[in-house]
Amino acid sequence: MNLTGILEVVRLSDVGLRREHNEDAVASEPEAGLVVLADGMGGYKAGEVASEIAVLTLVSSIRERLLEQPAGKADEDSGLLRESLILRDAVHQANSAIYNVSQSQPQCAGMGTTLVAAVFTDDRVCVGHIGDSRMYRLRGDTFTQLTEDHSLLNEQLKSGLITAEQAKVSNNKNLVTRALGIDPEVELELHEYEVQPGDIYLLCSDGLSDLVEDEEIQLTLSTLSANLELAAHQLVQMANDNGGKDNISVILARPLRPFPAKRDWLGRLTGWFR
Amino acid sequence: MAKLILTLDGAFLGEHDLDKDLLTIGRRPNNDVHIDNLAVSGSHAVVRTIGNDSFLEDLDSTNGTIVNGKPIKKHILQHGDVIELGKYQLKYVNEATVNAAAGGSPADFEKTMIIRPSAMKAAAPAPSPSIAAKLQSTTTVQETLKAAAPSPHEDAPVGHVQVLSGPSAGRELVLNKALTTLGKPGVQVAVITRRPHGYFVTHVEGTRHPVVNGQSVGAQAHELNDHDVIELAGVKMEFFLSKG
Numbered sequence: 239m240n241l242t243g244i245l246e247v248v249r250l251s252d253v254g255l256r257r258e259h260n261e262d263a264v265a266s267e268p269e270a271g272l273v274v275l276a277d278g279m280g281g282y283k284a285g286e287v288a289s290e291i292a293v294l295t296l297v298s299s300i301r302e303r304l305l306e307q308p309a310g311k312a313d314e315d316s317g318l319l320r321e322s323l324i325l326r327d328a329v330h331q332a333n334s335a336i337y338n339v340s341q342s343q344p345q346c347a348g349m350g351t352t353l354v355a356a357v358f359t360d361d362r363v364c365v366g367h368i369g370d371s372r373m374y375r376l377r378g379d380t381f382t383q384l385t386e387d388h389s390l391l392n393e394q395l396k397s398g399l400i401t402a403e404q405a406k407v408s409n410n411k412n413l414v415t416r417a418l419g420i421d422p423e424v425e426l427e428l429h430e431y432e433v434q435p436g437d438i439y440l441l442c443s444d445g446l447s448d449l450v451e452d453e454e455i456q457l458t459l460s461t462l463s464a465n466l467e468l469a470a471h472q473l474v475q476m477a478n479d480n481g482g483k484d485n486i487s488v489i490l491a492r493p494l495r496p497f498p499a500k501r502d503w504l505g506r507l508t509g510w511f512r
Numbered sequence: 513m514a515k516l517i518l519t520l521d522g523a524f525l526g527e528h529d530l531d532k533d534l535l536t537i538g539r540r541p542n543n544d545v546h547i548d549n550l551a552v553s554g555s556h557a558v559v560r561t562i563g564n565d566s567f568l569e570d571l572d573s574t575n576g577t578i579v580n581g582k583p584i585k586k587h588i589l590q591h592g593d594v595i596e597l598g599k600y601q602l603k604y605v606n607e608a609t610v611n612a613a614a615g616g617s618p619a620d621f622e623k624t625m626i627i628r629p630s631a632m633k634a635a636a637p638a639p640s641p642s643i644a645a646k647l648q649s650t651t652t653v654q655e656t657l658k659a660a661a662p663s664p665h666e667d668a669p670v671g672h673v674q675v676l677s678g679p680s681a682g683r684e685l686v687l688n689k690a691l692t693t694l695g696k697p698g699v700q701v702a703v704i705t706r707r708p709h710g711y712f713v714t715h716v717e718g719t720r721h722p723v724v725n726g727q728s729v730g731a732q733a734h735e736l737n738d739h740d741v742i743e744l745a746g747v748k749m750e751f752f753l754s755k756g
Contacts, residue, residue, distance in 0.1 A: 350626055370624070409565045410565050413564075420626050458691060462716060464717040468716060472691070475707070479707050
């Protein structure tokens with residue numbers, strides 16, 4: 239579906255204060271309703287390669303398909319939107335692309351990347367993620383983390399091995415349990431959410447979420463909602479003011495008005511009875 | 513790798529690397545850290561290590577386990593922690609943490625790494641946190657960095673804004689949040705951000721940019737000095753710093 243003029247998107251990626259390279263990669267195609275963020279890992283420069291392949295593969299393989307796909311059609315087997323399946327296909331392609339390079343290029347052995355990607359369509363958003371890059375939503379006064387990290391720390395939290403207080407001082411923040419490009423196959427976690435105009439969606443790497451508390455992020459987004467560009471810069475600056483120990487990337491996306499799928503008369507009829 | 517240093521009244525007795533999932537401490541000879549003293553229980557405490565974290569757990573010992581002067585049941589060890597068992601002391605040292613804090617190789621800490629799901633599964637069914645974290649190289653996180661970074665202004669003077677003109681002249685605003693917006697939404701809005709090294713005013717919305725001491729500051733962040741006069745949406749206000 240074409241979202242030209244409907245989706246406002248701002249993206250920003252910063253190397254931080256302590257690293258020499260930026261291993262994060264971000265991309266957006268507002269007209270196709272697509273935003274993508276990846277945080278690469280691996281030896282000398284390989285992390286950059288992995289995140290870059292992920293983002294480029296995703297954008298190039300799904301941009302056209304998203305624009306051509308009639309919006310809001312659900313897949314009969316899975317119940318997911320077709321757009322979700324397009325996203326999943328593309329993530330599998332990206333996984334193979336990274337894995338193949340890491341197998342054939344010794345200097346890239348073992349590289350991988352986290353990923354968080356969102357597709358806006360038919361008043362909904364399809365959210366896919368792998369690893370500890372996150373997506374949040376600010377709706378009115380409510381700030382919600384939509385993704386659940388695939389990380390050792392989060393597994394420990396969920397199983398009750400450690401408390402949220404202990405998690406804050408944990409040394410295991412950097413261990414992810416799922417990543418793109420490490421194995422021949424990868425499982426993308428996929429969810430769909432309804433969207434309201436004025437919602438602000440934040441995609442970010444752990445360089446932000448580890449260093450800036452959720453409350454501060456929320457305060458920034460709500461205070462600076464009139465100027466998303468400035469909000470993005472402010473978030474990066476806060477992470478740097480708190481040490482900037484990792485690369486920091488943010489994407490902010492805001493639907494300005496509703497974007498329901500155009501339905502034919504049969505679609506409208508069945509739409510009423512959904 | 514992290515380790516525990518055992519001392520008695522300041523005298524060095526031994527050193528134990530935390531290189532396995534479980535390290536036991538007690539009076540019985542089969543413990544990894546064997547302390548032959550009646551104040552120490554037969555099986556006194558254990559240290560479970562998962563990835564870069566070590567958890568100290570007291571095993572319902574008779575005299576308890578004390579960390580940094582406080583009795584604990586379960587504690588996540590931080591570099592420099594001192595564990596007391598009777599008269600004996602165990603100091604927790606995490607060298608990677610220290611090196612990085614001292615400006616060690618920036619390439620080597622806080623790197624995101626994958627921990628293999630196979631290693632996770634091995635540990636998943638049991639409640640025991642003995643996860644075989646197969647790290648490919650020693651990488652450590654730097655939480656101390658966060659603490660060492662310019663901490664949010666504990667003793668720094670706090671900024672205030674006092675309105676000088678217009679209907680709310682005399683009104684005062686304390687800038688104690690990270691961000692405070694000023695102005696009229698839809699007309700002209702600016703934000704004052706509180707940073708470790710000072711206060712900055714930045715344009716948010718509207719066709720006109722904020723004016724400081726008679727000069728337009730443009731769209732960029734502008735550092736505020738004590739007694740600067742800011743003009744926004746036709747209203748003048750003074751920025752000043754004061755303690756508390």
